[in-house]
Amino acid sequence: MHTSPYVKRPGRITRRVVNPLIAFLTRRGLSVWGSRMLAVRGRTTGEWRTTPVNLLTVDGRHYLVAPRGHVQWTRNMRAAGGGRLLLGKTSQDFVAEEVPDEEKPALLRAYLKRWKAEVGVFFRGVGPDSPEEDLRRIAPDHPVFRITLAAA
Template identity: 55%
Template sequence: MSPHYLKPGRYEAVLVHRPLAWLARRGIRLYGLSELAVRGRKSGAWRTTPVNPLSHAGERYLVAPRGHTQWVRNLREAGNGELRSGRRRTDRFTATELPDAEKPEVLRAYLKRWGWEVGRFFDGVNAKSSDEELLAAAHKHPVFRITVHEEPA
């Protein structure tokens, strides 16, 4: 089975993703929007994309609503990254991917917070879906627990 990935169409990339990336790079954080920076798995160069970090039950998470995207593949390889707001790094973190069995609660919280924006990528699953429905969709949506590194004083 090939990994699930929903590539944005040309118009969506131009009308949605570019403006969101532009806002994130300038430190304008709509609804918690941040810019994820992670080293490319082949080039080693920093790659960035806008993301919606989720705080839930005392932990922080990154959820990939579009599936197994390039940022997901890079984060799996690197194991760490940065969240940025404008030109400043807000958090340097280590990422741990959750197994599918641990995802339903996080996916529910994510969909409750951002379902209006990303719900179309979840094939009818939403924040009110049963644990079984969320578990059935979990393999399509990677989830990473992020552990923020404390910066030295």
């Protein structure tokens, strides 16, 4: 997997207001446009770490896209190979497989169609209607994981 150094750190409002609000609602079982809490074990501590994510579904398959780039949860996911998705009191274990860059353009397009208003700024001007070559250019900057939910 190609690893680029791209990381877009959250600003103060996102860190102190937006993410805590989404996390609060999601923990209480209210999904905001597909939001879930991702729980993944830390790659050095082994402790569970949580962060709000958007669960993308394309052709019946589930994906997690990292709009902010190669952030801590993506590094932990590579090491752990899976985690849990939480919505209220519901917890779903899953295994994760990182999607190669050449398969990402259609998934990034679908993600941007759904959440551009929320995350578009992290894609440096590339949107759901951008040419394929623009999506290919940014693909290495945005990890995508195909997740397979464990049988309940």
